[in-house]
Amino acid sequence: MSRKLSTGRAINEALRIAMETDPDVILLGEDVVGGGTLEGDDLEEMGGVVGTTKGLVKQFGRDRVLDTPISEMGLLGTAVGAAATGLRPVAELMFMDFLGVSLDPLLNQAAKLRYMFGGKVRIPLTVRTLCGAGMQAAAQHSQSLYWITAGIPGLKTVIPSNPADAKGLLLAAIRDDNPVVFCEPKLVLNQVGEVPEGDYEVPIGVANLAREGGDVSLVGFGGTVPIALRAADLLAAEGIQADVLDLRSLAPLDEEAILTTLEKTGSLVVVDESTPRCGIASDVAALCVDRGFDFLNTPVRRVTAPHAPVPFSAVLEKAYLPSAERVAATVRELG
Amino acid sequence: MAIPISMPKLGMTMEEGTLLQWEVDVGAPVEKGQLLYVIESEKTEAEIEAPASGFLRHVYVDAGEIVPCGTLLAAIADAPDGDFDADAFRQEHDRPAEVESTPVPSAPASPAAPSQPHVGGRRAVAPAARKLARELDVDLERIPGTGPGGRVTREDVGAYADARAALVGVGDGIGLEVPRLGAGDPVLLLPGFGTDVSSFAVQTAGLAERHLVLGVNPQGVGLSDDPELEVHPVSRTAADAAAVIDGPVHVVGASLGAAAAIELALEHPDRVRSLTLITPFVHVGARLRAVTDAWTRIASEASAETLARALLPWLFSPDWLADETARERGVRGLAASVGRVRAPALARIAAGLRAWSGTRAEDLSRIGAPTLVVVAGADLLTPNGAAVATAIPQAECLEIRAAGHAVAVEAADVVTERLVSHLAAH
Structure with a gap:
């Protein structure tokens, strides 16, 4: 059975299932409670900046759903410590842009401890974080910095493109014994789709062929998957059938799935809402040249945001983001 | 009606x-x-x-x-x-032809030709095309590219390999590209120096209504094999043409193709039912020699379009050149045709042309086939075609005064009309 939920609600459901099935799972973050939840207080809690954790404190209580001070370094440091000492924390980094003030616990602790202690410690930590543009949250709250976490050995980074995957990936992330960064793209947060009931996981490191075509491969993840799917519709009207591959996991990267679709079509366009330098799109392009060279029938093209901050203006933000039209035009240029 | x-x-x-x-x-x-x-x-x-x-x-x-x-x-x-x-x-x-879903062998070549320089920088070849060419053991250098900027794609290699499979063997493991059109008494077309049979486009269409038209692209032209000899003798083209046909056929040759046709008529008289020599010659004059030298050089250094533009004044009459629409169309057609001949092959063919000069001056009187000679009044390259007509016993001569050397293109309809009636009479 399934029913329609938004991505935000699907994440909420995954958190509830994780907490019901494992008493070691705790939530912590800025405003994850966010409001009057004291006994007898009828104030509605906020449940995080966009309400994703709403209702969880009422079910699981203040011992397991913790509001933290406005210190991301403290929040993540606490979470890493809790993970190292036996809990299975889910920390919410309100915006991925705040990596700047909280990186050390992730970069030097969470990612390294298991390695440094010869496997004698495990860090079953999940960091949930809003990423990307699309909500007019401006330059300091709209970045897609998953390329930073995906580039750190010892961290996993996943990013769902739809509600069903969001639920399954988050459950897999929480139950993973290693630190996982779970990105919540603003472009898909309010997207509504079928979500299976009950407890299920989407395996980390496995891409999904979201649409089967055969003439060209469109690779996306998170918010660019719906964009790639719309581009595939535009192209289909012109007789060009596109594979759309949803990476779902940026680290580990499902290299075989990328090479499989490339081998089939010979042409690949990767769509990333992040900036172009040192990014996931560049990484995918490099993979195609490195391991898929003989498959290439056209150049690998990247459709990304420009190398510029995300603008606040709705008009500019729309122009900044990759669009289905731009993806389709790029495919047409391949000839 | x-x-x-x-x-x-x-x-x-x-x-x-x-x-x-x-x-x-x-x-x-x-x-x-x-x-x-x-x-x-x-x-x-x-x-x-x-x-x-x-x-x-x-x-x-x-x-x-x-x-x-x-x-x-x-x-x-x-x-x-x-x-x-x-x-x-x-x-x-209403008789629409079946349109093949796969590209016909030489189809990609013509439109793509202008965008691919013979040399000058690395050719753009998709890695997948390179790999497929390796697997199919075909020469990438010879594959016309249809991708953006003339890039050779995997599909181009496949189409080329298919076309190669359709080549007509003429012995010694050599295959020639022989496009066929129509049905009826066969006509063999032999193109002039540095061009492929697309230079006979109008004649092909006209003749195909009642003939099987066999266009023979000589060695080094189009998809035909190109053994790397120093000299490609005219007699080789004639021998290859003889190998393509069974019985006697109508033979049409233009310029160097006319030389090959003469050779064919002398060496294999049983294979030649009628002969049409368009702007023929037996001696290579200094100007023809200089133009073929320049042709070979430009082909190795510039694009097919540049080559076509440089050749235009030598091949067409001033009247025709004055018409800008005709001229630009001519450039495109000529570029497509000359672009299908590789520069190294041109050098071999030019050497064969020079070696042939004068060798058949005394033999024309032995040609027994009914012959039509077409000469052009403004022909700068082979101005003595009428003398060929005089030397061949059974020759009629059609002179088109206001046309240049490429008379089959410039006065395509007149030539075609006369060609059709010449063939019908024999």
């Missing part, structure tokens, strides 16, 4: 055409020879004249439509009104 107008087939590789524009309104009178409509095929526009006088009675295909060759486009009737059953007329005359 009404006359059908159908989408013409202007070249062996043409399968369909776009009707760009009707030049006459429905119901309006038309004169034979009047511009009736314009089509576009393989990136080239062609203006088509009315084949008869009358009234444009009915139009079946509107401007902008793409239809296969043979599709009924319109009817020209004796009267602007009166009985005319458009549907019955269509039933009777």
Whole structure:
């Protein structure tokens, strides 16, 4: 059975299932409670900046759903410590842009401890974080910095493109014994789709062929998957059938799935809402040249945001983001 | 009575055409020879004249439509009104050719030719194309690219390999590209120096109505093999042509192709039913030699279009060059044709041409086949064609005064008409 939920609600459901099935799972973050939840207080809690954790404190209580001070370094440091000492924390980094003030616990602790202690410690930590543009949250709250976490050995980074995957990936992330960064793209947060009931996981490191075509491969993840799917519709009207591959996991990267679709079509366009330098799109392009060279029938093209901050203006933000039209035009240029 | 107008087939590789524009309104009178409509095929526009006088009675295909060759486009009737059953007329005359879904062997070559320089920088080849070429053991250098900027794609390699598989073996493991069109008594076409059989596009279309037209691309031309000899003798072209055919056929050669045709008529008289020599020669004059030298050099250093532009003044008459539309169309057609001959092959062919000079001056009187010689009044390269006609016992001579060396292109219709009647008479 399934029913329609938004991505935000699907994440909420995954958190509830994780907490019901494992008493070691705790939530912590800025405003994850966010409001009057004291006994007898009828104030509605906020449940995080966009309400994703709403209702969880009422079910699981203040011992397991913790509001933290406005210190991301403290929040993540606490979470890493809790993970190292036996809990299975889910920390919410309100915006991925705040990596700047909280990186050390992730970069030097969470990612390294298991390695440094010869496997004698495990860090079953999940960091949930809003990423990307699309909500007019401006330059300091709209970045897609998953390329930073995906580039750190010892961290996993996943990013769902739809509600069903969001639920399954988050459950897999929480139950993973290693630190996982779970990105919540603003472009898909309010997207509504079928979500299976009950407890299920989407395996980390496995891409999904979201649409089967055969003439060209469109690779996306998170918010660019719906964009790639719309581009595939535009192209289909012109007789060009596109594979759309949803990476779902940026680290580990499902290299075989990328090479499989490339081998089939010979042409690949990767769509990333992040900036172009040192990014996931560049990484995918490099993979195609490195391991898929003989498959290439056209150049690998990247459709990304420009190398510029995300603008606040709705008009500019729309122009900044990759669009289905731009993806389709790029495919047409391949000839 | 009404006359059908159908989408013409202007070249062996043409399968369909776009009707760009009707030049006459429905119901309006038309004169034979009047511009009736314009089509576009393989990136080239062609203006088509009315084949008869009358009234444009009915139009079946509107401007902008793409239809296969043979599709009924319109009817020209004796009267602007009166009985005319458009549907019955269509039933009777609509004969669209089957359009192949896969590219025909030489199809990609012609349109792509101008965008690929022979040399000068690395050719753009998709890695997948490189790999497939390696697997199929085909020479990438010879594959025309249809991707952006002339990039060779995987599909180009596949099409080339398929075309290679269709080559006609002429011995010694050598295969020639011999495009075929039509049905009937066979006609063999031998193109001139540095061009492929697409230079006979109009003749091919005209002859194919009642003949099987076999265009022979000599060694080094088009997809034909190119053994890397120092000299490619004219006698080789003739021997290869003889190997392509079984019985006696009509042989048509232009310029160097005429030299090969002479060679064929002398060495294999049993294979030649009639002979048509367009701008023939027996001695290579200093100017022809200088032009073929320049041709070879430019081909190795510049694009096919540059080569075509440089050649234009040598091949066409001043009158024709004065018409800008004709000139630009000529550049495109010539570029497509010369672009199908590799520069290294040109050097070998030029050496063969020089070696042949003068060797058959005394033998023309031995040619027994009924011969038509076509000469052009403004021919700068082979100005002594009429002497060839005089030397061949059974030769008729058609002189087209206001045309240059490329008379089969410049005065295509006149040449075709005469060619058709010459073949019909023999």
